[in-house]
Amino acid sequence: MAGPLEQFEIKPIVPLRIGELDLSFTNSSLFMLIAALGATVFLVASMSGRALVPTRWQSLAEIFYEVIANMIRDNVGSSGRPYFPFIFTLFIFVLFSNVIGMVPGGFTVTSHIIVTFGLAGLIFLGVTVIGIWRHGFKFLSLFFPHGAPWWTAFILIPVEVVSYLSRPVSLSVRLFANMTVGHVLLKVIAGFIALMGIFGVVPFIFLIPLTALEIGIAVLQAYIFTILSCVYLHDALHLH
């Protein structure tokens, strides 16, 4: 019987070594590719009709569009509009990676912290660059709360800097921890079914709502990941 952690193992499919670097095409790369291609096929195919009265697929794509458009309007404001394509791509990619991970035999790309940290680090750098580009030197006022007495700066600025630097960590750990914990839990309870023989019915019944919950978490975490990116973008654009 497979252990609960075996599902996270990285297996090279096409081995490739360049010097010291291992650049193999792994199952992780494969499922990232599937997520990206799946998202593209879904969006292109569902919107190809462009009907005034949408089909089911088209309305699904339109719901995603509206959810992200509303999210940007509520959390960033109208100045966030130019960043819609990036935020939308981010949401769809994380959503597809999470949901494809729930397909039996699938690999959850987002259950590896380096993947989520790569995404979060990119957002962090991008948002910082946007803030500096928009505000120049004034961007540094982000690290000092408006209206505080000047002598508190010695304490507040280091605290705010550490708080700012912790953003990519908390963003990536949240997604990674949720996906990993959920998948391990499902595997452990599934293991009980085989161990308990006829009484395995009990964990089996328990597993059904848990799987539904896990699919819910997959969608919710993609949403939270994107909404927090929006909040960070808001801070960079408006400073306070």
Add this chain to the structure above:
Amino acid sequence: MGAGMRIAVELVAAVLVGTGIGIALDKWLGTQPWLLILFFVLGCAAAFRNVYRAAQEIERQAKERKAAEQAERE
């Protein structure tokens, strides 16, 4: 569920980052263990700052949702 997890992660991440910066600076400047202690405390303060900010964010969203619901009803 989402809110609780968010606050928990926020709390841990800031302490981790603060401690990490402290250890790295200590190694670089050879001032063990003083910067570790300093940045651990700063990390804790940043953690509370993060939690406060997250709570404000969650409250703001809840308020907006309530307002939207009220507007729909009228």
